[in-house]
Amino acid sequence: EAAVTQSPRNKVAVTGGKVTLSCNQTNNHNNMYWYRQDTGHGLRLIHYSYGAGSTEKGDIPDGYKASRPSQENFSLILELATPSQTSVYFCASGDHRVTGQLYFGEGSKLTVL
Amino acid sequence: GQQVQQSPTSLVLQEGENAELQCNFSTSLNSMQWFYQRPGGSLVSVFYNPSGTKQSGRLTSTTVIKERRSSLHISSSQITDSGTYLCAMDRANYGNEKITFGAGTKLTIKP
Numbered sequence: 167e168a169a170v171t172q173s174p175r176n177k178v179a180v181t182g183g184k185v186t187l188s189c190n191q192t193n194n195h196n197n198m199y200w201y202r203q204d205t206g207h208g209l210r211l212i213h214y215s216y217g218a219g220s221t222e223k224g225d226i227p228d229g230y231k232a233s234r235p236s237q238e239n240f241s242l243i244l245e246l247a248t249p250s251q252t253s254v255y256f257c258a259s260g261d262h263r264v265t266g267q268l269y270f271g272e273g274s275k276l277t278v279l
Numbered sequence: 280g281q282q283v284q285q286s287p288t289s290l291v292l293q294e295g296e297n298a299e300l301q302c303n304f305s306t307s308l309n310s311m312q313w314f315y316q317r318p319g320g321s322l323v324s325v326f327y328n329p330s331g332t333k334q335s336g337r338l339t340s341t342t343v344i345k346e347r348r349s350s351l352h353i354s355s356s357q358i359t360d361s362g363t364y365l366c367a368m369d370r371a372n373y374g375n376e377k378i379t380f381g382a383g384t385k386l387t388i389k390p
Contacts, residue, residue, distance in 0.1 A: 208365060208382040268312065268378065270322040
């Protein structure tokens with residue numbers, strides 16, 4: 167069974183602070199994604215990666231950085247967190263060469279005060 | 280505007296009724312997927328459907344790529360079907376990248 171694990175699951179941060187959300191996948195998938203989910207917006211793509219060392223901007227990258235140090239790990243970094251970044255963040259992995267399906271983590275709820 | 284439009288936004292049915300969810304895409308796409316999300320939970324792929332009709336139990340997905348639309352039909356709905364159903368499209372020619380989601384249809388099945 168494909169597995170995507172996110173940490174932390176819940177995080178409270180202060181405005182201006184640095185936040186790092188981590189994602190680990192054991193699927194050996196090349197592609198990994200970070201989305202945020204807000205009421206009325208569905209999931210919006212922040213950053214994604216084709217493999218270790220690569221990061222690409224998604225549809226709403228402003229205020230976020232990403233890091234893919236290995237096949238298994240993909241991090242989302244908020245250097246200066248703002249209240250507008252309060253949201254639920256989902257990580258996903260996928261490999262179109264195999265099934266085309268996406269596998270999601272359980273989500274990380276971030277509150278920026 | 281939104282590239283992925285889902286309708287209806289919400290749907291309330293009695294247990295046993297059939298549900299029909301729609302997804303329309305404003306741009307060309309390579310493939311699409313349907314996901315189920317339980318309240319407060321993660322997303323699980325229901326169908327990966329590049330084209331045509333797929334069935335799994337009481338769920339049937341029909342995608343017509345050329346017409347940029349897809350539907351999800353749930354027959355004889357059950358209370359456990361309640362949750363949010365999201366569709367997503369893959370815009371890339373080579374698959375599984377830049378996947379864009381709709382806002383979802385919230386389905387509530389009442390006893």
